[in-house]
Amino acid sequence: MSTSKIKNISSIPIAKFENYIKKIRFPNYKGIEPNSVLTLDFPFTVIVGTNGCGKTSILQALYGCPHGKSTSEHWFSTTLDPIIESTDGPPRFIYEYQPKGLTRSIEAIKTWRKREGNPDYWEPARPRIADNMERFPESLNAKEQLHASKDRWNQVRKDVTYISFKAKLSAFDKYMNFGFLTKTKTIKTKQDFIRRRTATLDKAFKSIDLDVSYNSRKSTRKFEIDSSTLAICSKILGKNYAKAVLIEHNYFNNSGISIKFTNGNGNYSEAVAGSGEVVIFDIVHTIKNAPPQSLILLDEPEVSLHPGAQLELRNFIFDEIIKHKHQVVITTHSPSFVQDLPSQAIKLMVPATSSNHFSIINSATPEQAFIKLGSFTQGKRTIIVEDVLAQFLVEKAIKQIAPDLLQNTEIKPYAGGGEKIKQDIICVLCEGDISNVSVLLDGDQKIHKDLIDQSNIPQSQNNSLKKIFSEYVGVTIKLPLNGGNDPCSSENIVTIRKAFDVYNKNFFFFNRKTPEELLLEIFQNDPDVLAVSDINDHKEKFKKISINAIGDDKSSNILHEQRRLINKISGGEELWVDFVNVVQQIMSNS
Structure with missing residues (x-):
């Protein structure tokens, strides 16, 4: 929806x-x-x-x-x-x-x-x-x-x-959390105070007018929540509200709102409601009435x-x-x-490299935001891959290394392909100390066989640094440059050099151009694979394998055949051992 x-x-x-x-x-x-x-x-x-x-x-x-x-x-x-x-x-x-x-x-x-x-x-x-x-x-x-x-x-x-929303509290919560208690012979606790004043609040709920007062304390606004707002709040909160009446008052000394709810279980006020209930009713009413x-x-x-x-x-x-x-x-x-x-x-909002200020990245994917929020990883080690087949191969490798590691590892397919992953993830990893996110790309995404250590690039080449990095990773990265558009500014030189370090530390590659190629080469003598040896394209090979086995080449059936081959891996195949070593490096990366 x-x-x-x-x-x-x-x-x-x-x-x-x-x-x-x-x-x-x-x-x-x-x-x-x-x-x-x-x-x-x-x-x-x-x-x-x-x-x-x-x-x-x-x-x-x-x-x-x-x-x-x-x-x-x-x-x-x-x-x-x-x-x-x-x-x-x-x-x-x-x-x-x-x-x-x-x-x-x-x-x-x-x-x-x-x-x-x-x-x-x-x-x-x-x-x-x-x-x-x-x-x-x-x-x-x-x-x-x-x-x-x-x-x-x-x-x-x-x-x-x-x-x-941080400041949205009901009248009850405001007093119980922040109100000042003046003790008397009959009022010794905040609970005593609330018991005394809620008698007045109850009268105000029952009264037709705003004429109920306690000394100088009174209500200033009262209305029944309309049916449309009730339906919206019911949907948001997963409850079935029959009626709700809101009063704005200062009976508890400070101005605040109280709501009396009615549902299938009877009536209750915000004192026993969930804190989110009062907030949602107030907010939905406010937004619905905005011009x-x-x-x-x-x-x-x-x-x-x-x-x-x-x-x-x-x-x-x-x-x-x-x-x-x-x-x-x-x-x-x-x-x-x-x-x-x-x-x-x-x-x-990301830290500026040159100061204690924060700069703004104006376009980010949800995945970039999730990483920034920490929810993408949820405290676990995260391995970003290009597709579901890569995910299954990594899971198989981790089970071989140490099955318990899977409990604290998330393998996440990332839509858009290897180039998009580079563009999105390098940018985010440059912005923070994120040590539990690694990327495993298809082997065809590895543009340079050897690593380029930025510390070996002389300062005299700073004006070419951005170009060198783009050629190194194979795609132009829009880095969060805090020094404007000048690639030679000191702030931007720091960011670009950091991008080299991030890429070298966090990006890994399959030991074949694609996961399909790796799997087919491991099982090159399997009868099902031999039957499609006349087809050159690896993805087309799996389509044909699926047709031969199941009768069609739906993506779900192709994946089923790929998983069937993965399950047949013994663990000692030379190519597979090489791949497991790559995954071992990722698991050791910190």
């Missing part, structure tokens, strides 16, 4: 999304590498990275883009953490959007300024040429004048919904939800994008929000 929704979203022209923010760049902003750019090429954008890499900071910047919104609502200066101007100028970000009614995109900037009475003022400014903004046109046509002021383009006008064409920013929506619920929440968000043309940007640590997305929807 998710893939069809993703295809549906992909088919919607970006022009259908009014005032769509196409990109945002950061000349100087928090811990993000100066002049980094985040492109927003897909209406559902996922930002992935480790804790402290700047994911939330980007959401805060996006929140501050529209007219009337300010990043200072989330990031502000304090004595402990002052915001200061650096040699690169004040903190600022620049974003590009296409205003409704214009065929061209325009750029707007917001800059932090310290003003008297407002130490965290983010003000629109005229184009900053030093940041490579275009000069403001001297003359404008009638349509352009609608989107411009005296010397600058107007800020984007767009409704914004910002939800931090069409909104910018929706979600910070770690996986909090308190199991993977199945995460997928259903994502499906709900997809539906809202399709129906209401929302632009959604989320941060996440969860593979559930990443899986099946197109590469342009996935953004990776």
Whole structure:
């Protein structure tokens, strides 16, 4: 279901999304590498990275883009953490959007300024040429004048919904976890306090109006969840809700929400509900009521939800994008929000090689994101291969080396072939200390027989280093270069040289051009193999073997015949022993 929704979203022209923010760049902003750019090429954008890499900071910047919104609502200066101007100028970000009614995109900037009475003022400014903004046109046509002021383009006008799932707590959880208890003769524990105040809350649930108070404490909002939202929440959470009533109140001293649920087992409140239940009802209601064409920013929506619920929440968000043309940007640590997305929807935050900042990779496969999240490996050694036949051969070899090793090893077929694996995986392995991922490619992917040790390449050849590496691996790799496009910058030289080391350490190759060739050569005297000796292509040989044995060449039947041969391997065949030695090297790699 998710893939069809993703295809549906992909088919919607970006022009259908009014005032769509196409990109945002950061000349100087928090811990993000100066002049980094985040492109927003897909209406559902996922930002992935480790804790402290700047994911939330980007959401805060996006929140501050529209007219009337300010990043200072989330990031502000304090004595402990002052915001200061650096040699690169004040903190600022620049974003590009296409205003409704214009065929061209325009750029707007917001800059932090310290003003008297407002130490965290983010003000629109005229184009900053030093940041490579275009000069403001001297003359404008009638349509352009609608989107411009005296010397600058107007800020984007767009409704914004910002939800931090980490901060979403019910009124009960807020008090029990963070509330202050003033002890009295009758209230000695937080439980006593809750018992006293829930009597008032119960009256509020039963009351028609918002007239129930406890001293100065009162409810400010109350409504019954509509049937559509009930159905959506039931699907996400895997329950069957008959009714739910939400109250926003401060009966527990701090403002928060309480929900009274009704299902087949009776009534219960958030005090005994799962933490994810209250969050989902609140979030679904909020998103469903967001005005069409909104910018929706979600910070770690996986909090308190199991993977199945995460997928259903994502499906709900997809539906809202399709129906209401929302632009959604989320941060996440969860593979559930990443899986099946197109590469342009996935953004990776990675350490910059030259500083303590983080840079942005604007296009990443789900597999790259999984590796970055650590979920691809799940704490196990991972061996990436080109196809299922290679997977079965590796499993057979590991069983021969030490069967127990399979319990802590994942062999993962990776779609797209050897060149794509090189392009994707070298890039990710260059970005972190990932020691438990190895790659085993078909032998025809080994371009050079001998290893090239980058330490033996003289510094005088640095200007040719990128070309040398591309020729070495047989494909052009788009490495995460932090020093711009200049391959000779010191930062980029470090990255390219690291790519040599990553490739030499983590990439291994079959001892024949393909797994099919290896298997057929081991069994070259087998009657079934001899029967197809007149066919040169190894894949065609297996098709014919399948036809001879089963009557057709369906891929499942071909694989069945290949597994049948694998099961006949005794373990002592010379070619097989050579292959087992390759797998042994992989298992010893750390």
